[in-house]
Amino acid sequence: xxxxxxxxxxxxxxxxxxxxxxxxxxxxxxxxxxxxxxxxxxxxxxxxxxxxxxxxxxxxxxxxxxxxxxxxxxxxxxxxxxxxxxxxxxxxxxxxxxxxxxxxxxxxxxxxxxxxxxxxxxxxxxxxxxxxxxxxxxxxxxxxxxxxxxxxxxxxxxxxxxxxxxxxxxxxxxxxxxxxxxxxxxxxxxxxxxxxxxxxxxxxxxxxxxxxxxxxxxxxxxxxxxxxxxxxxxxxxxxxxxxxxxxxxxxxxxxxxxxxxxxxxxxxxxxxxxxxxxxxxxxxxxxxxxxxxxxxxxxxxxxxxxxxxxxxxxxxxx
Numbered sequence: 490x491x492x493x494x495x496x497x498x499x500x501x502x503x504x505x506x507x508x509x510x511x512x513x514x515x516x517x518x519x520x521x522x523x524x525x526x527x528x529x530x531x532x533x534x535x536x537x538x539x540x541x542x543x544x545x546x547x548x549x550x551x552x553x554x555x556x557x558x559x560x561x562x563x564x565x566x567x568x569x570x571x572x573x574x575x576x577x578x579x580x581x582x583x584x585x586x587x588x589x590x591x592x593x594x595x596x597x598x599x600x601x602x603x604x605x606x607x608x609x610x611x612x613x614x615x616x617x618x619x620x621x622x623x624x625x626x627x628x629x630x631x632x633x634x635x636x637x638x639x640x641x642x643x644x645x646x647x648x649x650x651x652x653x654x655x656x657x658x659x660x661x662x663x664x665x666x667x668x669x670x671x672x673x674x675x676x677x678x679x680x681x682x683x684x685x686x687x688x689x690x691x692x693x694x695x696x697x698x699x700x701x702x703x704x705x706x707x708x709x710x711x712x713x714x715x716x717x718x719x720x721x722x723x724x725x726x727x728x729x730x731x732x733x734x735x736x737x738x739x740x741x742x743x744x745x746x747x748x749x750x751x752x753x754x755x756x757x758x759x760x761x762x763x764x765x766x767x768x769x770x771x772x773x774x775x776x777x778x779x780x781x782x783x784x785x786x787x788x789x790x791x792x793x794x795x796x797x798x799x800x801x802x803x804x805x806x807x
Contacts, residue, residue, distance in 0.1 A: 496756055497805035498798050505763025506791055513764075514788035516540070517552075521572070522792055526799070531576050535584060538572050541565065546587030547595070554785040555771070556621050557778055558612035563605040564621075566591060567640045574647040580654055589654045592644065602666035604636040605644060616778030618771045634682065637670035643685035649694035661696075668699040672706055677714050680727045683707070687732035691739050707732070708743050717747040722754040725768050730755075735800045752801055755794050765790040 498506075510522050517537040523529030541552040547561025548569040556564055566588050573585050580586075596603050613623040623629055633639055645663050652660050671686045689695060690704040716726035729747040733740045741748060759765050767786040772779035798804050 547591035
């Protein structure tokens with residue numbers, strides 16, 4: 490039976506998810522969970538994040554579990570930036586300063602503007618999901634729209650929290666280029682592109698004259714592009730909770746029914762051990778590496794599920 494619109498995660502199910510995280514989760518998700526739910530120290534989150542940092546200031550070391558390369562990458566450094574943004578760290582934070590400097594140093598100037606390619610060439614030598622293959626670098630760039638929206642929109646949105654860390658005019662130019670790239674149109678199947686565009690459009694620090702046109706564009710296209718059925722939500726599609734992660738998100742009103750479906754799916758899709766897992770599998774490509782990556786994704790996905798259910802008021806109180 491499908492959950493009612495007011496269905497909530499039971500205390501017993503929450504306890505199973507918590508136990509999974511504490512017993513089998515990565516230290517980073519454990520620290521984030523304790524900080525968000527149990528008054529844990531933000532310093533513990535930063536310490537756990539530090540283990541993925543490289544001496545060059547960037548992040549790697551499978552912080553994003555689908556790429557096992559130890560070398561710093563934009564993919565991993567953007568993931569670290571998300572954690573630092575969630576914690577609202579000070580501009581003087583060492584991890585933040587190093588990440589921003591690394592990102593500046595690895596920006597590529599192209600005819601379409603300045604972009605961040607996701608991975609360094611060295612990542613090809615390590616296990617990775619097939620969509621991250623760099624056997625043909627041009628094909629990877631084409632898959633991700635030459636990187637004009639993803640990952641640029643997410644990085645730019647978060648950097649507006651700390652504009653003082655960048656040269657004058659630098660962030661404004663990147664923001665203009667990002668806005669224009671989104672408004673040129675997103676491919677309907679570009680799951681992560683829509684996600685970072687939504688972050689760009691809903692981050693208050695992004696200047697309104699850049700943010701508002703993107704928000705209007707997404708209000709128009711997203712209702713027909715997000716996953717809205719149990720079958721779609723169980724596969725690899727655009728989860729409405731990724732584009733409207735909290736009830737106050739400006740995009741939430743146009744996604745009311747898909748969001749209800751997504752919350753219902755979360756409440757019925759946890760495993761017996763209390764965890765949520767990835768909806769993808771690359772065991773056929775690197776069978777020896779996938780079990781570890783899959784376990785790490787279960788840590789990430791369980792933390793994300795509990796946070797989403799909390800933010801949407803779907804945790805049952807004892």
